[in-house]
Amino acid sequence: MITRDRLYWILQIGGWAFYALIQIVGSKIAFGGESVSTTQMVFLSCEALCCLFLTHTLRQLINKWRWFSLGMSRLIPRVVLSVFTLAISLYILRVVVSFPLGLYNNEVAFSLNNFIGLTLVFTVIFFIWSVLYFVYNYFERYNKSLKLEASVKEIELSNLKSQLNPHFIFNALNSIRALIDENPEKSKQAVNQLSNILRSSLATGKKGLASFEDELKIVKDYIGLEQIRFEERLKAYFDIDDESLDFLVPPLMVQTLVENGIKHGVSKLTEGGSILLKTSVTNDRLKIQVRNSGAYVNGERKNSGGLGLDNTTQRLKLIYGDEATFRILTEKDNFVIVEIEIPHIH
Amino acid sequence: MKALIVDDERLARKELVKLLEDHPFIEIAGEAVNADEAEKMIEELNPDLLFLDIQMPGRTGFQLLETLDTVPLVVFTTAYDEFALKAFEVNALDYLLKPIQPDRLTEAVHKIQEKERMRDGRGRDSKLGLNDQVFVKDGERCWFVGLTQIRMFESDGNYIKVYFDNNRPMIHKSLNALDEKLDERAFFRASRKHIVNLSWVESIEPWFNGGLMVKLKGGDKVEVSRRQAAKFKDMMSL
Numbered sequence: 001m002i003t004r005d006r007l008y009w010i011l012q013i014g015g016w017a018f019y020a021l022i023q024i025v026g027s028k029i030a031f032g033g034e035s036v037s038t039t040q041m042v043f044l045s046c047e048a049l050c051c052l053f054l055t056h057t058l059r060q061l062i063n064k065w066r067w068f069s070l071g072m073s074r075l076i077p078r079v080v081l082s083v084f085t086l087a088i089s090l091y092i093l094r095v096v097v098s099f100p101l102g103l104y105n106n107e108v109a110f111s112l113n114n115f116i117g118l119t120l121v122f123t124v125i126f127f128i129w130s131v132l133y134f135v136y137n138y139f140e141r142y143n144k145s146l147k148l149e150a151s152v153k154e155i156e157l158s159n160l161k162s163q164l165n166p167h168f169i170f171n172a173l174n175s176i177r178a179l180i181d182e183n184p185e186k187s188k189q190a191v192n193q194l195s196n197i198l199r200s201s202l203a204t205g206k207k208g209l210a211s212f213e214d215e216l217k218i219v220k221d222y223i224g225l226e227q228i229r230f231e232e233r234l235k236a237y238f239d240i241d242d243e244s245l246d247f248l249v250p251p252l253m254v255q256t257l258v259e260n261g262i263k264h265g266v267s268k269l270t271e272g273g274s275i276l277l278k279t280s281v282t283n284d285r286l287k288i289q290v291r292n293s294g295a296y297v298n299g300e301r302k303n304s305g306g307l308g309l310d311n312t313t314q315r316l317k318l319i320y321g322d323e324a325t326f327r328i329l330t331e332k333d334n335f336v337i338v339e340i341e342i343p344h345i346h
Numbered sequence: 347m348k349a350l351i352v353d354d355e356r357l358a359r360k361e362l363v364k365l366l367e368d369h370p371f372i373e374i375a376g377e378a379v380n381a382d383e384a385e386k387m388i389e390e391l392n393p394d395l396l397f398l399d400i401q402m403p404g405r406t407g408f409q410l411l412e413t414l415d416t417v418p419l420v421v422f423t424t425a426y427d428e429f430a431l432k433a434f435e436v437n438a439l440d441y442l443l444k445p446i447q448p449d450r451l452t453e454a455v456h457k458i459q460e461k462e463r464m465r466d467g468r469g470r471d472s473k474l475g476l477n478d479q480v481f482v483k484d485g486e487r488c489w490f491v492g493l494t495q496i497r498m499f500e501s502d503g504n505y506i507k508v509y510f511d512n513n514r515p516m517i518h519k520s521l522n523a524l525d526e527k528l529d530e531r532a533f534f535r536a537s538r539k540h541i542v543n544l545s546w547v548e549s550i551e552p553w554f555n556g557g558l559m560v561k562l563k564g565g566d567k568v569e570v571s572r573r574q575a576a577k578f579k580d581m582m583s584l
Binding site: 166167169170171173174175177178179181182228229230231233267268269270272 | 355356357358360361364380382401403404425426443444445446
């Protein structure tokens with residue numbers, strides 16, 4: 001892995017060496033083999049070295065004055081001005097270098113035409129350097145921010161992933177313990193249901209999306225376990241559209257909704273209540289409804305339960321953007337419906 | 347000792363009953379499925395001990411305790427409720443996490459026996475004496491407070507401020523109702539607004555209009571109205 005600084009120096013030295021080479025080879029071709037003396041070659045190399053020094057100084061200043069944080073309208077005049085300054089500086093440096101090499105010619109050095117012509121050429125060269133420099137840096141910054149955004153999104157998603165509620169796990173285990181004496185067959189089945197749920201909750205760390213069919217199995221196991229706990233106080237109904245089975249859903253999301261419905265609805269009612277899971281597909285969009293007994297008091301979240309729904313909305317947003325919808329409705333004061341609509345991802 | 351099990355889940359109750367078979371010291375007087383039923387049964391059966399689930403439909407275990415004048419010994423049973431257990435200051439007798447481990451239950455039973463021995467030597471009185479405890483909740487914090495710890499009660503609207511240690515949480519009761527429940531040998535109605543714990547009295551000074559000013563250990567001062575002053579002098583001088 002090349003560090004940024006190293007890459008800069010490689011490009012900088014390589015670039016200006018290439019520039020010197022082009023100059024030398026160019027003048028050889030232009031003026032014929034003999035006319036380019038060794039001194040001339042040294043002079044052209046020195047010029048490239050000066051360019052290296054000047055552009056490096058510019059880079060230091062760009063970093064020092066934080067030009068990357070400037071808007072285009074403020075950046076461009078600054079770049080143009082500094083590029084021009086650099087060109088004039090180079091002209092002066094060339095004159096200085098020409099002395100010890102014995103190439104100095106008073107008339108050439110102070111010829112206005114020569115000055116204007118060369119300065120313009122240098123300006124263009126330095127301008128190209130600046131453009132390359134800025135484009136590279138902007139590109140890299142953009143890349144970095146994209147990477148950052150992606151990793152932030154990933155972290156958020158994994159935080160939002162439904163985790164099984166420990167309260168549920170331990171209550172289920174407690175029921176199973178009692179069931180072992182009372183109904184060994186049923187307790188065996190309950191152990192299987194619980195292990196299915198645990199397995200899928202462990203696997204969700206790896207999978208981004210799961211088929212609705214798998215999710216439905218989990219939900220059924222989950223409800224089965226809660227029915228052992230709540231017995232006749234929890235009634236469950238399913239109304240599943242066959243077309244919904246091959247839709248992809250975020251794992252354990254429907255389970256979270258059902259869990260919320262039971263936790264905040266049915267389990268709060270002395271007489272118990274019911275939960276209904278209904279799905280339908282229209283225009284290649286899946287609508288999932290969880291309808292449970294209980295009342296939803298808007299804004300009132302007495303315990304962490306509200307977090308489940310907040311998480312779900314955030315999760316939907318991260319995965320589907322604006323393509324998914326999430327609604328909470330109340331029906332006749334004694335039913336709460338949570339409704340999700342998601343697009344078909346193939 | 348008589349115990350009442352309060353849990354909304356039949357299987358959870360059954361499991362606890364089964365586990366308690368190994369501890370004949372504890373006699374299960376009844377099982378309640380919610381707070382309302384528990385409240386009635388506590389009145390009827392007057393149990394010494396509650397095994398109490400916190401999360402129940404209707405009122406929670408905490409809400410049940412708040413309505414009781416005097417609380418028996420309480421062992422909380424819960425599946426997982428860090429939040430609720432953290433709410434407890436030091437003096438919850440014990441709590442058991444479901445599924446209950448037999449060893450932990452044995453431990454809890456030992457604690458209960460110890461506590462019961464300390465409370466022994468006193469028939470269960472209908473009045474609240476110094477050996478009794480009350481349950482107080484203030485926002486998220488809860489306490490079981492022995493009445494010995496309480497310096498005084500002060501009425502404040504429909505509430506009573508309970509003074510103990512550095513806390514003064516409120517309970518929703520009237521001072522008159524409380525006064526009737528309290529053992530008059532231990533607590534004294536100093537005025538319309540105050541009931542003081544006699545064992546906390548440090549000094550008494552004469553005050554205006556034939557009243558008295560009582561200073562309690564810890565620095566609180568309470569005025570005894572003229573009407574009560576004579577009675578108070580009688581009590582304190584035996």
